[in-house]
Amino acid sequence: MRWNVDVRAFRYWAERRDKSPTPKLMSLDEAVKKFLRNGAVVALGGCLYSRTPMAAVHEIIRQGFRELTIVRNLAGFETDLLLVSGCLKRLVTSWCSPGYAWGMSRILRHYVENALAEFEEWSHLGIGLRLKAAAMGVPFLPTFSMLGSSIMEKLGIAEMTCPYSGEKLALVPALYPDVAIIHASRADTYGNIQIDGYTHMDKDMAQAARHVIATVEEVVDSDEIRRSAERTVIPFFCVDAVVEQPFGAYPSECWGRYEADFSHIASYQKRVDEKGIEGAKSYVSENIMGVSSFMEFLSKVGIEQLLDRVRAFRNVVT
Amino acid sequence: MRWNVDVRAFRYWAERRDKSPTPKLMSLDEAVKKFLRNGAVVALGGCLYSRTPMAAVHEIIRQGFRELTIVRNLAGFETDLLLVSGCLKRLVTSWCSPGYAWGMSRILRHYVENALAEFEEWSHLGIGLRLKAAAMGVPFLPTFSMLGSSIMEKLGIAEMTCPYSGEKLALVPALYPDVAIIHASRADTYGNIQIDGYTHMDKDMAQAARHVIATVEEVVDSDEIRRSAERTVIPFFCVDAVVEQPFGAYPSECWGRYEADFSHIASYQKRVDEKGIEGAKSYVSENIMGVSSFMEFLSKVGIEQLLDRVRAFRNVVT
Amino acid sequence: MLLHERNYTRSELLTVMTARMLEDGKTIFVGVGLPMLAAALAQRLHAPSITIIFEGGVIAPEIKPGMLPLSTNEVRAARKAVMLPSIDDVFFYQQRGYIDYGILGAAQIDKYGNINTSVIGDYEKPRVRLPGSGGANDIASTCSRVIVSTFHEKRRFVERVDFITSPGYLSGGNTRREAGLIFGGPYKVVTDLAIMGFDEESKAMKVEAVYRGVRIEEVLDNMGFKPIIPDEVREVEPPTDEELKILRSIDPDRVMLR
């Protein structure tokens, strides 16, 4: 069975985690080195251009991981970069495109159409239910989505007849990522994580994964978390590493802080339009491999541009 | 099959709801009259002594509904009152007691042991999954809870073998209440509902039910809701009636506002200890049937006592 | 350009016609691009009380003209929303029956309303790898009424889609229900030439109306299969000046009206 789900093994891992509230602050370099492996299943939080953990994506590329399975609900720019850097073997997603303004991804097309990378397509809720099943600790969840479609047929998803209603349902198998990487608004050093605005699928993703790396705009005192406990989305015992990285989602947005920088994406896209894969690779060389850290990349982007995005967020909201 | 789940019928209802953002502010009297029926399945929000919709419970008793099935995750004081008032035929819950300080409910014992009311017992998560399945629009959800227990055996819950893991799972059937009544922190007139602090199972309950009555501490302008959209737990299109009722959960607590008044429960309990059912009935006569509205009941309790509970909340939090 | 004297583009035509389909007071599952414009336009015309829902996790935003979002999960899409639920929750509202309309595009659509946005050619080694389903499959599977909004082109309207990303009526007749899809199904197909529905019995696509000045042959010439042509085909008024004026004011920089 292709979708073998070993709940016992994943539960075993969760049971054996160190659940004491120990400080987990580390550098991104250290966190990625510690928890990633070649061939790992890595889930990326946020959605398309919202809270993409871009700083961590840069670091994965810089450290040169290979044969990764990347899980993301809606994939975009970051997937192009992982593809041309040779990190990505299989993409588990519902959709991949640089976004509305640019249509199809030339990069994705090249890799998938030439069988250099695999595109495993689920419906959007399908990805959500895979993570939610794992987060809930059950091996599957039922849905009416995907019934009758080629998605269901190609994936070989099981169906069943409900004993209570007689209805047919698709059973979506749990997905337990080896590592989930999310970018959030704030956390304390123990890894109690708060997300302002829409949470997308990050809560389930963190609960589902074996290890969680959280990059956050701001590390705050635990007392601040305790004063606003209703905003906490992921509890410390699910989290392995907390990395403070302001603008860590750039050029995607982080709710409450800054708007996405579509001009940055457009300039990347222009390289691709002009030179295809080589264009994308030149972006990676200059902005990721050619710098020593995400902070250096942000310096290249420039404080003016970053603050402009901060202002833009405020302009939209008010 | 005892747990027949007609997803089509319940979906049909949801499809045909008026989903326009119309003003839904009404009196509690009117809301209860409009949406309750004798024999209805009524889910009560909150949990034990937290955000119990007490004002609505008073109104149900005052209007004299009969043969109700009451659904509540952890049931307490309110169930005693519904029982002795002759409203309650079947209790669907995981637990019922006046609370730690008072042990078993003499009232519940009388009614159930003499087969005057039915106690349908699920595990706590079992109640949660019944509502969550309905909220998700699926006829069941799988869990490892209840396997092997007498709860599972007596209820006749179906089990299945997961096609992906080979594990056995209990399948919890969806529960679609006719009416869900919840007490929340605030809402606008359209029924966008915000709950401060723990949400218990209210989100799923509202999404599961055919009709939703929300009593709230405060009706606010829609602009205020839009400024704090991340706090909204239930969207307007699930809601039928919004009732402003400050202290509407008293003597249970409402997070952010007032602590529970255990001295009030204790005085009720004293009547029960001394006179059994007649003691409970005397409480109902004096505090519910003997007044014309919940506001009159609150007047009897007294502003001093209410403000003391407000102060108590602040004392605990700070 | 199909008509020489017309004073609007194909995109504008398609958007206006889609907007007209939306009933007031309903909840609409909307993607970015023309569907969003159509919903925003309808809100300013006959349907002030429709509610926009974005799959990124947004309920009832107020889209600001000239400040259009490029995705369904960004601050511009969430402006003044009443709620920001998780993505799964949006789909659960839909599966539960709380979302009335969904608007989908199509790279390919066949006569039973099945939609392909995944691959052209073979799945394992595709000629064109398209972006994929996103929420489209979920909308097609569990939304109450699906409106397909797409340009009327022969390469899009095919006899049989290469891949069913988003199920319509599958092989027609009762096959959608038999597959377990007990809700919804395609409601209308709106193009820049015509409005089509589906035959009650066979579930095959059926031309219901053409836009004024469009000949039925034009409709058929631009399709890879033959839809049902009933004896009476309604004629639809072209976009009015008011519709166009408001539409253009929503997207003054023509970010989406390309």
Added chain:
Amino acid sequence: MLLHERNYTRSELLTVMTARMLEDGKTIFVGVGLPMLAAALAQRLHAPSITIIFEGGVIAPEIKPGMLPLSTNEVRAARKAVMLPSIDDVFFYQQRGYIDYGILGAAQIDKYGNINTSVIGDYEKPRVRLPGSGGANDIASTCSRVIVSTFHEKRRFVERVDFITSPGYLSGGNTRREAGLIFGGPYKVVTDLAIMGFDEESKAMKVEAVYRGVRIEEVLDNMGFKPIIPDEVREVEPPTDEELKILRSIDPDRVMLR
């Protein structure tokens, strides 16, 4: 009173012995009453880094001495918590494997650790209708390690419980696993006389230790079935002055230490 000279009550004894079971650094699913006192006590002694979790929806609160909650979902239980999840989420953390210990009471417990808190007598027409499962069944089904903490009384320790509210090892041997309960199971039974575990093979209850001054006959006289008595039964030190002092400071009004 079992020992004439002892300077503590049965409740105090039971609470101290339960507290000693809790390992530092672990997450504990706690109910109100003695389990909560035991967790709060352990936090102030050998286990400063345990995390209290309440099913009402509370992660890592700071219980304030003298301000004890009467339920798991009230502001006193949630004081200074780091997170206030939904009730379902608390149980999902548990089902997923994030909760190490659960502490349960018992109206009846049998030799395979099955617990009854539902009905005494017949289910349909019970002699005593008890409060019911609450989260106890869920804890017994999916928590990693279950500690049962209860007074040692003949009417509680019965050959076979009238109703399995919370499954232990069912009929012993492999029957728990066969029923589908692939995780957890009863770990220890702590009473006011002894500490018991379960035989690896048969899963029958086994006396592991008695408190200093308690004779094994006393243990057996207060049980309705015969547990396994191994050749060596450890002796456990009584509550220390420090343990008692701290425990009493947590509940100075003896709200729970009745």
